[in-house]
Amino acid sequence: MAIVTIPSPLPGTFYRKPSPDQPAFKQDGDAVAAGDTLGLVEVMKTFTPVAAEAAGRIVRFLVEDEEPVMAGQPILEIES
Amino acid sequence: MTISKILVANRGEIAVRILRAAQEMGIATVQVYSQADQTMLAVSMADEAVEIGPPHPTKSYLNIEAILKAAAATGVDAIHPGYGFLAENAGFAEAVEAAGLIFIGPTPETIRQMGDKARARSVAAAAGVPVVPGTAGLLDGASVAREAAAVGFPLMIKAAAGGGGRGIRVAADADELAKLLPQAAAEARAAFGDGTLYFERFIPRARHVEVQVLGDGRDVIHLFERECSLQRRRQKVWEEAPASAVPADIRQALCDSAVRLAKAVNYRGAGTVEFLYDDERGDFFFIEMNTRIQVEHPVTEAVTGIDLVRHMIRIAAGEPLGLGQGDVVLRGHSIEVRINAEDPARLFMPAPGRITRLRVPGGPGVRFDALIYPDYVVPPFYDSLLGKLIVWDETRGAALARLRRALGELEISGIETTQSLHQALLCDPDVTAYRVHTRWLEGWLASRSRVTEERGT
Numbered sequence: 073m074a075i076v077t078i079p080s081p082l083p084g085t086f087y088r089k090p091s092p093d094q095p096a097f098k099q100d101g102d103a104v105a106a107g108d109t110l111g112l113v114e115v116m117k118t119f120t121p122v123a124a125e126a127a128g129r130i131v132r133f134l135v136e137d138e139e140p141v142m143a144g145q146p147i148l149e150i151e152s
Numbered sequence: 153m154t155i156s157k158i159l160v161a162n163r164g165e166i167a168v169r170i171l172r173a174a175q176e177m178g179i180a181t182v183q184v185y186s187q188a189d190q191t192m193l194a195v196s197m198a199d200e201a202v203e204i205g206p207p208h209p210t211k212s213y214l215n216i217e218a219i220l221k222a223a224a225a226t227g228v229d230a231i232h233p234g235y236g237f238l239a240e241n242a243g244f245a246e247a248v249e250a251a252g253l254i255f256i257g258p259t260p261e262t263i264r265q266m267g268d269k270a271r272a273r274s275v276a277a278a279a280g281v282p283v284v285p286g287t288a289g290l291l292d293g294a295s296v297a298r299e300a301a302a303v304g305f306p307l308m309i310k311a312a313a314g315g316g317g318r319g320i321r322v323a324a325d326a327d328e329l330a331k332l333l334p335q336a337a338a339e340a341r342a343a344f345g346d347g348t349l350y351f352e353r354f355i356p357r358a359r360h361v362e363v364q365v366l367g368d369g370r371d372v373i374h375l376f377e378r379e380c381s382l383q384r385r386r387q388k389v390w391e392e393a394p395a396s397a398v399p400a401d402i403r404q405a406l407c408d409s410a411v412r413l414a415k416a417v418n419y420r421g422a423g424t425v426e427f428l429y430d431d432e433r434g435d436f437f438f439i440e441m442n443t444r445i446q447v448e449h450p451v452t453e454a455v456t457g458i459d460l461v462r463h464m465i466r467i468a469a470g471e472p473l474g475l476g477q478g479d480v481v482l483r484g485h486s487i488e489v490r491i492n493a494e495d496p497a498r499l500f501m502p503a504p505g506r507i508t509r510l511r512v513p514g515g516p517g518v519r520f521d522a523l524i525y526p527d528y529v530v531p532p533f534y535d536s537l538l539g540k541l542i543v544w545d546e547t548r549g550a551a552l553a554r555l556r557r558a559l560g561e562l563e564i565s566g567i568e569t570t571q572s573l574h575q576a577l578l579c580d581p582d583v584t585a586y587r588v589h590t591r592w593l594e595g596w597l598a599s600r601s602r603v604t605e606e607r608g609t
Contacts, residue, residue: 083504084532085208091342116493116502116536140188140207140533 075131077146078122084115086122086147088137100132110148113141128152153470155179155230155254159223160194162234163213165523165539166445167194170232173461182226184219186212188531193523200226207533213237216244220251230254230468232461236535239444240267256468257421258443259369265417266441270312270350276438279416281409284428284437286352300329303351309333311340312348320386322354357589358428360388361395361403361436363410364452366463367419368473374407375456376482378448381588382577384500389570389593390577391448391488393455396548397586398429406436413441422449422464431589447490447540450519454486454544485548487555491522492536495568496576504532508566513558517544517551520562530567538569552584576600 080086088096088111097109104110104124112119131149135141157180160167167183171194174181183198188207195201202222205212212218214237223231231248233239239257242264248255257263266272270289277283287299289312300307300323309321309332321336323329333349341347360383364375379395380388395403410425424442429435449460458480467473494500506529512520522539524530530538543558545551556578562571577583582592 082532093342093345115532116504116534118502138208138210 073151076126076128076150076152077134078110078124078148078150079144080113080135080141080147081122081143082113082115082120083143084113084120084141086135086137086139086141087112087114087119088133096137098130100130102130104128104130104150122147124150126150126152153254155465155469157182157226157228157230158256158465159184159219159226159228159231160198160234161213161219161231162237162239163189163192163194163523163534165521165537166234166447167192168197168523169521170234170461171197173459173465174232177462177465179465182222182228184213184222186533188533191528193525193528202226207531209237209534216241216247220247223248223251223253228253230256230465232256232465233444235444235447240442242267254468256464258419258423262417262419263443266423266443268312269310269314269440270348272441273350273438275416276413276441279409279412281413281425281438282436284352284355284439287350289348289350296329296333297326300326300351303353305329306354306356308352308354309336310350310352311336311344311346312350313344313346314340355428355430355437357432357591358430359395359398359588360426360590361398361406361429362424362426362446363407364446364449364460365410365414365419365423365425366458366460366467366473366475367414367421367423368467368471369418369420371473372411372414372419373473373475373477373480374411375452375458375460375480377403377406378451379586380448381590382583382593383590384593384597386590388448389490389492390574391451392548392551392586393451393486394482395429396485399434402429402434402436409436409438413438421467422460428590447537448488450521450540450542451486451488454517454519454542455482455484456480457483484544484546485551486542486544487548487551488540488542489555489559489574490537490570491539491541491562491564491574492570493530493538493567494536494570496570496573497568500570501568502532502536503568504530504536505567506530507564509563510565511561511563513541513561515558515561517554518542518558519544524564538564541574548586552578 108124128150133148159182181198204218238244242260245255245260337347378393380391382390519542543554
């Protein structure tokens with residue numbers, strides 16, 4: 073069991089939900105498959121999905137919904 | 153009423169523009185800013201600056217409570233909303249007035265009336281302004297097939313509460329309509345909190361022509377029109393005044409229509425009435441009215457010599473218009489190009505970051521309204537607009553030559569910008585002859601990227 077941190081690919085705003093009144097893509101403890109969307113990073117009104125590279129289980133998110141992120145900043149931890 | 157101190161409830165280049173107008177009028181200024189915007193140009197230009205919250209717009213530039221708190225703390229008597237953010241939010245205008253302050257813009261009722269696209273359409277139709285064949289708000293599914301047949305295909309599905317080109321879908325036939333309707337309603341509900349939709353005839357090749365109006369709540373005048381057909385993803389990238397490719401009688405009819413509509417709502421402040429002009433059929437149709445200052449207002453200022461932001465402030469202070477229609481004289485031709493922090497070579501990917509070097513163009517007939525300076529770090533949280541390069545000259549041909557010269561002088565290093573897009577557009581014969589429509593640019597970009605792929609570069 074290895075814990076991998078997923079970094080933000082870009083600087084911007086991190087979103088955990090597809091839109092404000094919808095539930096989060098994933099919660100702490102959820103199982104993920106490779107390619108699953110974990111969140112979105114908005115850069116100047118352009119949205120880029122953050123996807124899981126490998127299957128595993130989410131240990132925890134390190135960034136809240138709508139929080140600013142730097143490129144490379146860890147967003148969440150996945151146990152695989 | 154007098155205005156002696158203004159709070160600017162916006163950021164970027166429009167904040168700078170408003171501060172300049174206020175300073176010229178001897179009005180004190182307060183600039184609000186988010187935690188990501190401490191270093192923005194407007195903060196250093198204003199007399200006072202107040203931080204209003206975290207970077208995310210909902211926590212700062214859209215946070216009505218924080219803005220009103222800053223206004224109370226600094227003792228301003230008026231608030232200018234700029235464009236975007238809260239500029240067309242009737243609730244904000246009401247809250248400003250309820251706090252005993254002046255909202256520099258139309259009344260909350262006008263904002264509400266024109267912000268509801270279906271309502272705006274019926275006001276326009278009642279004022280004798282041609283509207284695109286279409287329906288009023290559709291709430292139920294039963295009448296859809298009949299309404300769609302009456303409008304005719306292809307048709308656009310639009311959200312009544314939408315704007316800025318968002319939430320629009322095009323259906324080619326009844327089958328596609330049936331497929332797209334549930335998606336469109338769900339998206340409208342999610343994005344705007346209101347799933348009401350309406351249909352409009354889709355005009356495949358239209359020019360976007362818009363009329364600038366100015367009203368004081370009693371009288372209304374127009375300041376001629378602009379053409380903004382060069383768009384990407386329904387965002388304007390290049391604007392001109394006047395719309396010289398449109399016949400003179402049509403332009404006159406457009407301006408008269410815009411004044412009729414603005415008079416029908418006793419319009420107060422600066423506003424823009426947007427139309428689609430169908431070249432082939434010679435028809436024009438109202439699409440919407442924007443109840444605020446627009447990004448491309450400088451081209452109108454260039455061809456009329458009238459300072460729109462100054463007039464907005466004077467009207468808000470209760471002064472009469474002070475200009476008759478006969479005082480507005482059109483002279484020459486103006487072009488504005490938007491310099492965005494986007495990489496045209498990589499599908500217009502956003503390009504925030506540090507400006508390492510900046511050379512600003514100058515000389516006769518050149519204006520550069522921007523938010524950048526050397527060593528400024530463009531934050532990733534907001535719009536990609538860095539500035540607008542505006543040129544004026546006696547004719548369109550001369551203005552194109554001046555634009556080419558000014559774009560050659562402009563130098564922005566450190567981040568990618570859309571400067572190269574405009575330089576490429578200037579070399580295209582359709583642009584120089586102005587044979588364009590609202591979907592021309594996307595087609596041009598697609599054909600260029602195919603050529604690049606074939607060359608293997």
